[in-house]
Amino acid sequence: MPQTTTMKTIHSIDQLKKEAISKEDTGVAEFFILLSGGIISSKRIIYYPDTDQFDIYNKIDDSFQDNLTEEELDSNTNIVQAIARGAFYKY
Numbered sequence: 001m002p003q004t005t006t007m008k009t010i011h012s013i014d015q016l017k018k019e020a021i022s023k024e025d026t027g028v029a030e031f032f033i034l035l036s037g038g039i040i041s042s043k044r045i046i047y048y049p050d051t052d053q054f055d056i057y058n059k060i061d062d063s064f065q066d067n068l069t070e071e072e073l074d075s076n077t078n079i080v081q082a083i084a085r086g087a088f089y090k091y
Contacts, residue, residue: 008090010083019090020047030091033082
């Protein structure tokens with residue numbers, strides 16, 4: 001489990017968008033969902049403000065989800081539910 005001093009809880013989709021905007025100097029942002037039993041589901045997320053879409057790489061199963069709208073983020077991932085539960089973090 002990552003150290004608590006380096007984690008930032010994500011409280012809203014708007015905050016996720018700000019934290020996941022790709023920057024030349026830092027690249028993609030690293031996030032995780034805290035699952036039952038202390039297991040984590042790590043993700044790399046990039047948000048593109050010009051298209052209002054997300055690209056997600058799921059480390060747990062090496063899968064990609066590209067060009068997701070906010071609605072698709074809710075229906076095709078567990079991210080929105082994890083944010084609502086207070087279980088979504090940025091490394």
